Amino acid sequence: MPDTLEPTYDRIGRSITARADRLWEVSSLLHKDPEPPYEEYRAAATLSGELEDAGFRVERGVAGLPTAFLARTGTGDGPCVALLMEYDALPGLGHACGHNLIAGAGLGAALALRDAFEEVPGTVLAVGTPAEERGGGKVAEVAAGLFEGVDCALMFHPGAQNWSWAPLTAQRQLRVAFHGRAAHPTGNPTEGIDALAALIQFFNTVSVLSRRLPSGSHIQGIVTRGGEATNIVPEYAEGLFGLRGATTAALENLVAEVGSTARGVALATGTRAVVERVGETYEHFRDNDVLSRRFARHIARHGIELTEPVAGVYLGSSDIGNVSTRVPAIHPFVAIMGAGGTDHTPEFAEAAGGPRAREVMPAAAEALARTAADVLIVPGVREEAWARLRELATAGL
Known part of the structure; x- marks a missing residue:
């Protein structure tokens, strides 16, 4: 492990702790003001504004989508990591898929990485991805070339399971x-x-x-x-x-x-x-276990143990699949409600604004930032992740 890694992890942790209340405020704003796919104007403005205030260079309306954005920081030399944020809601149910938490965790991870380095050794992208529930903002962003040159795409999803990766069809x-x-x-x-x-x-x-x-x-x-x-x-x-x-x-x-x-x-x-x-x-989701195992180790520090998904159980579909077949990607599930619950329900929408969600979101943000730091500064991680993606593609998995 490089000598710089533990101090970097410590700085990431301190950043998340210092920003935890503000991250929850942002998540709660989205939760209380749900916007449907392609109409997430206030959410996109809030998230991109937080990043711009922190020194990120922000492009709005990318990929021909008014509510999509791309924020970047770093030297530009070296690996490029992308933190993905979803923020659309379900009509009539609000944030019954917990996208307010995905947004808060992605935002927190991106800000923590900027805080952790005097100058990021590579590039950190914070990507606003609208319309996951209908239409697929990530599909448009892939087509527009936003993920060209990206070495990994990282996000988490709240759920009723603690699974290290997502069986998405x-x-x-x-x-x-x-x-x-x-x-x-x-x-x-x-x-x-x-x-x-x-x-x-x-x-x-x-x-x-x-x-x-x-x-x-x-x-x-x-x-x-x-x-x-x-x-x-x-x-x-x-x-x-x-x-x-x-x-x-x-x-x-x-x-x-x-x-x-x-x-x-x-x-x-x-x-x-x-x-x-x-x-x-x-497209189906292609888990990059080189990276998802690292995320699982990092979030375990918070007492959250992730396991493999139950064989034969699928949890729907998502436009993260279109990213994962082109770029090493992760999409772990972290529980905010008990087993037997499910998203796309009023109960899940309530849980997405509840006390367990407030504990899970910063833990996920820190684990995402640590995983991104591994790609940025640990020798060989980027290469291993790409090699694994090529293996999966060759096998048709």
Whole structure:
């Protein structure tokens, strides 16, 4: 271990302690004033303002997103570490995914790194990533090249588990529409081609398909158009379907199979099927255990023991997946409520502003900053992390 490492860790710890009350104030501001995806104007202004006041160089509206930002500090020579902040909320539920805590921890880690060095030996980026819950700000930021030259992307997520990494699936949405022919159901019923009946048959066929899907794959759909009146045979019907796969490759296979199913139903019902992709693909999360093990060791100092996820259990999808397939990344879960709870509930929203959350957030911030410091100043860590990412990519994991 380099002689400079323990003093650096100490300075990080002192910074987090000194800033703990302000970090909680920022997190609480976001918690009390939740903003939906792509509309997080006040949250983005608060977070970027804190970073700018601390001496970071801030770019706002990056990647074509008004509520995204990029703040940087350091010499520019050496490794580049990125601390990711999410801050969008769920309509009607507020911060029921705890993004206010992700924002506070990412902010605290970035500020602590600037405090820990007279001059950061490399680059620290604090990245504001809007719209994780819908649309995927990170997807746009990846496409815009914001993560080019980055050596690691670090964030944590509050949860009901203490897991060292996140089993997150790939996800995308499809719109499946059927075109038929309108007719009067009694006046000329044989001339009609019922698009809604075709859509219902598609739902039934997908239900059969779902029974043989591999672990991690899933299809869930809703009817978005089903006709205009009961005395008209529907000429058009459509549904919106969410598809998930344990890997991005598995998701693409499922997308192809759903398309084939729609075409088969259309052939059987005399309709015409149209399958369209809606929004962006969230790729599966690729954990970089070179870094996640370091995070787990660092947060254990606070009495938080992280374990491996339960085999076969998946916790949804996130746009962090699109970052993790390109840059070494971590996304550990740290519990703010007891086992048996789950996010996207009113109870989780309450927990995200509660006493356990106030303990977890600074602990996660310190562990994130220590992990980032390891990449910046411990010889070989950056290279090991990149080698591990290449191994996972080669294996298709």
